[in-house]
Amino acid sequence: MKNECMGLINLDSIQNPSVNVLSDHRPVATIPIAGRYRLIDFTLSNMVNSGITNVGIYAREKYRSLTDHLGSGKDWDLSRKQGGLYVLSPEIAKNNNNYGYRKGDIYTILANIDYIEKSPEEYVIVAPSYMICSIDYNDLLKYHKKSNNDITIVYKRVENANKDFKNCNTLNIDKDKLVKNVGNNLNTFPSANICMDTFIMKRTDFIECIYSIASMGTYSYIEDYIINQLDNIQVGAYKYEGYLKCITSLKSYYEASKEFLTEDVSREIFKSDRKIFTKDKSQAPTMYGENAEVKDSFIATGCQIDGTVEDSTLFRKVKIGKGSIIRDSVIMQSCKIGENVVLENVILDKNVVISDNKELKGDKDYPMVIEKNETV
Incomplete structure (x- = not known):
């Protein structure tokens, strides 16, 4: 062509x-x-x-x-x-x-x-x-x-x-x-x-x-x-x-x-021969703490995980604190999630901060969305 x-x-x-x-x-x-x-x-x-x-x-x-x-x-x-x-x-x-x-x-x-x-x-x-x-x-x-x-x-x-x-x-x-x-x-x-x-x-x-x-x-x-x-x-x-x-x-x-x-x-x-190209943003490898548990998820580079992540997508430089549980969620770039946080059916736009001991749950058909740069 x-x-x-x-x-x-x-x-x-x-x-x-x-x-x-x-x-x-x-x-x-x-x-x-x-x-x-x-x-x-x-x-x-x-x-x-x-x-x-x-x-x-x-x-x-x-x-x-x-x-x-x-x-x-x-x-x-x-x-x-x-x-x-x-x-x-x-x-x-x-x-x-x-x-x-x-x-x-x-x-x-x-x-x-x-x-x-x-x-x-x-x-x-x-x-x-x-x-x-x-x-x-x-x-x-x-x-x-x-x-x-x-x-x-x-x-x-x-x-x-x-x-x-x-x-x-x-x-x-x-x-x-x-x-x-x-x-x-x-x-x-x-x-x-x-x-x-x-x-x-x-x-x-x-x-x-x-x-x-x-x-x-x-x-x-x-x-x-x-x-x-x-x-x-x-x-x-x-x-x-x-x-x-x-x-x-x-x-x-x-x-x-x-x-x-x-x-x-x-x-x-x-994973086919037809590669999906994107802007190159090389980062250090993701660090998994001793309390990290990840299952059926996509984890980008530069993350720090010390909690549980299931059926979710984490973009670059996301931090997950100890005792936190992330399920069925999308966490965009540079979000910081504190300790003992529970997120389920949630979408966090870029640079969102979730403080310790918070629990946010959306519906599986209509997830909860937190706007860019917000602090909860």
């Missing part, structure tokens, strides 16, 4: 998910997950693993943490003279004389359209940051070329749509694998073709499409335009078979954190 397809990661999609207080001060794309990663790492790594070396990220707002995490792109081998990684700010749109500042990914893309126009690749893949999967875009490109579709959308057939994919779009697909209409998953039926909000098309067609939509002024999001043009353009469907988690709520984030601890999911996502 190298030099044949460019990638766009869209953080300004119509879905615009919110993950409770975890996304109050950061975009969903940079929410920490699985001990050392951010959500955007999965989509970005899928592109890099597929040979895509020109990636643009359309930011929305609160993207300081995004630029801090991505840096020059060197951790994804995207610090290059040709191609590379580009974070494209939506603020440029405020000075656009033709269209002004308007909400929606159409106008964010339009404000930075010169980046796409100058790119040499023939095709463009657009994907969100909140769909966690391990997909080979080379297979998608081959399918798209063979099908002669104007646009090919990626989907997954699931049997748990009424539980895990609330408000995601669903595709009605005919026998020729063409998309006939798009609906919204209202959690009514378990079986559904879940749209992964990922599609491929020719780069020149994509540019023409953006200009056309903007000139009409009818749509703010490219997704709306595609849905309303199904009778006029050929939109095909590519079936993805692997693990998929859509992070659009606190519940789905917590479930993903638990699922990553299972052997099957961990092997597919983290």
